[in-house]
Amino acid sequence: MVRSATKKDKLLQTVIQHINTGWPADKQITDPSLNTFCCWRESLSIIKDYIMFCDRIVVPAVYRGRILKQVHRGHPGMDRMKSKAEGPWKRIHLDYAGPIEEMYYLVIVDSFTKWPEIFQSASSTAPLTIGLLRETFARFGKPDALVTDNGSQFCSGILKQFCEKSVIIHISTAPYHSQSNGQAERFVDTLNRSLRKITDVENIPSSEALQTFLQVYRSTLSNVLEGKSPAEVMFGRPMTITLDLLRPTGINQAQSTSTLLSPSATTLTAGAMVYAKVHKNAKT
Known part of the structure; x- marks a missing residue:
């Protein structure tokens, strides 16, 4: 069905022609829809009459709504929808x-x-x-x-x-x-x-x-x-590398900030005298 629809889709047939014979200069493409494909031309190829974007089939416009509806079944939300359509090590x-x-x-x-x-x-x-x-x-x-x-x-x-x-x-x-x-x-x-x-x-x-x-x-x-x-x-987690050793370990930002405060500073009362650093423009 997808192959048949691809053959009937004028835009996709134009894309196939450009994949096979070469793309014109960007300025020569006036159709916004075709320009979208041109921007990704390095990732496009053809396998058995299908247009492939990297390792995925380009779905003809006539079936896009149907496929999205199938993926959206049960209203899973965007993140869950993506996880159904793709995933690690598939x-x-x-x-x-x-x-x-x-x-x-x-x-x-x-x-x-x-x-x-x-x-x-x-x-x-x-x-x-x-x-x-x-x-x-x-x-x-x-x-x-x-x-x-x-x-x-x-x-x-x-x-x-x-x-x-x-x-x-x-x-x-x-x-x-x-x-x-x-x-x-x-x-x-x-x-x-x-x-x-x-x-x-x-x-x-x-x-x-x-x-x-x-x-x-x-x-x-x-x-x-x-x-x-x-x-x-x-x-679901970044790798630990040598450069990570440049970061403090075992102390979060809140803990490191609290250690800089004296015991008396943590029990301030209204009207108490404190030191404050004021940043002003040099002209004022």
């Missing part, structure tokens, strides 16, 4: 980076929280990939869906059997449209640049550089996550 994206200094890196990124799991290995075979997925699922639980490109390790029969046995939907991006797995694709690029920079500047082994990168990335605030870090969205 859809994960996989890709391999490397070889970097003869090592491969399996990159796993959660679509909702942007939380990354990365494993360093000497190869990138399907059996090894499944073993690392088992380790990851033992830690976080299994996702609903797993998105990969068409790499040989991801298209193998044993990975298909693994997903079927685990009741996980395996989504393979269309050939020549690897950007459909944009979550992992972008992260691989970030990982490549960061590892080389960390190893060069700090002169440490790649395995240690990887852990440094993960700690920084997981604890860094992101505009995509509304000013929160991947760790905070994933677990």
